[in-house]
Amino acid sequence: MARLRRPADQGHRDGVSIMKTPIIQFGTSRFLQAHADLFISDAMRAGQDLGPVAVVQTSGSAARAGRLAAFDGRPLPILVRGMENGETVERTEYTTCLVRGLSAADSWDEVERVFVEADHALSNTGDSGFQMPEDETIDDGVPVSFPAKLTKLLAARWRAGGKPLTLFPTELVTNNGVVLAGLCDGIARRSGLPDAFIAWMATDCVWANSLVDRIVSGALEPAGAVAEPYALWAIEKQERLVIPLTHPAVRPVDDLMVTARLKLLLLNLPHSCLAERWLADARPGDETVREMIADPAVRAWLDAIIDTEILPVFAAGGITEAPAYRATVLERFQNPFLDHRLSDIAMNHAAKKATRIGALTAFAAEAAPGHEMPTLTAIRDSGLKGLS
Template identity: 30%
Template structure:
């Protein structure tokens, strides 16, 4: 059996490995910790940490990442066992040409558990080198939680964890301008930086923190809206992984696979650019004052189309995005939905040629034969995603055309059907398709479990707590959804 990927293994095999993949210089391990990252997810590792690692290897950013994990379980142990190292496999099509690249990422210095090592997380606030905080806590992570205290060990919600960290930093450095942080949430929420700042400030007031701290929080910390776009489905399939580990001569339990395309758009000015120097090494990092065009294209055409079609595809027996796109019927449905409905109703003025070009690029990304992108992964927090990504599309479509978008209604009906749980086990809900049970990982699973006992479509569509709107007021939409149900 191959040895684990560790710093020691890398040091003794670097010459051999450098012929097979991009490896870091040993000096990278001596770089100071400059980034606090909430989340160990593959998107952060395959995108944000990718850019930081690339910059470090070119001697530009020169800072490593401390990762905060919400629990003691799972990959936190793998990170510590592998000294934060992981292999990043990049495969896909770029300008019609196949790309295959392997990177040994050394951006992560250590991983801390918020649950059992919270004091150590707070100690990171005392590090004068710290400059940046990034997060990906899913769409439901940026939320205002009642009675959440900075004195809790740890606080319950991500915003109050962040508040506690910033409060510790203020106490340590006396509220100097230099001690402020650049905070970049990557959650798929419209105005994610603005929303996070709003909640953090509200919780600062609720926690009765000093006015001087609140002034420093508002004046010297920069909450940046951002969006991320890279398909990172996770580990390669077992056969590929086994082959690569045999070729590289080590075992890597953190290995990830991603597509070639990458985008991290960050709302900021020259001051932000001077701190986020990793942006200079890759055109995939964009720092601009207005990132709305990038956000809308990605959120609606890629994420929105995924959300409208993942449930339908799963219920029809498919499990991977690439297999869905290999089916001529579904390929046509998805293409027509994206270019003929979603594209026409993006609630932001974008040139039609730009939308068409972006959409066709997204379709090529969906077809990437190297990615085993699981449909079930797209259904996580299905309802929140449907509301945020697609309801604005639906409303704009009605403003433009005054009728129900047909393929949208089909996808929405499939979503409702997917949310029909057939059983509940210890608070976990499961649907059934083709004789097989599947998990419904959505905060609204209990609601739909009850709703489906005596299903009333109009009642569900009229539920403003789900959609922010009464969808029965959209003429013909309920009838269109009912037809497909």
């Protein structure tokens, strides 16, 4: 596999060649390597001019030093395995856009330099990435949380006269762009940063809301991942937002709520239905989703719930892509390489089913008043609490 051609050097610092990386990424996750980073690599191979990526480790974990060192432009294998268009597939694709790895804890000055000259920022800092100490502010040191680190970097960019930045957070937080912008605004105000900077950050920079979806089921060393064929990066359109690449998995959408509802009600809710049946029938403790829906009785039961209780609400709401998404979900459930155990899905079952069935009930009240959901109502009221 040929290496991606690197851009021309931008100079030297302490004897080290310096290149411009138009995209700076916060987070070293396997998910990003098999998701956004792979899409960027595909786009660059297709001749799209968006530039390579510098990756910043925000956590300071020494355990990821080997992974960080692998971000040097080498092809990182992404083993794609699962069901696609009704057929079993197994192929290796390559992420080639990651050309630098930096630690925020060890190389803050260089992170700041790269950030000031970047065109776009991308992040996926994990489930706790937006969490921060109460009333956190920034000072001369390296901040603790990712939102505080980002605020300090944005302030450095503003002071250097840098142009406004477009930011693409992909953390699994509803309206992640709006939420992250709000966190950074609060940090800036508590830290006494200039009003002109706060206004620039809020009105000149662009904070994209997005939703990501792909099951990344395994790790390759020192970097790379095992992933299912299905992949989605839905980005909500807004004024002044320019998405820097085109790719089959990157989908600009008018309303991210539509995509969120599809995922919640046609992927997550059927998972909860299967968990309910698994608990109620006392099925084998190590049973997987693939094995369970291979049971004709279970498959017919789940199909009936989806076709008579869930899909009619989408139809009434004018969401025409729901049947196609349903077919994709059931194909994903049959992935022969993925052992998704019901014991994992049944964790915190009571809370999850209440949230998911409650969301469908609210959608039905809006789009299909009077629509009946007898099986889902029985699941909601069953009293089965699942595992904890």
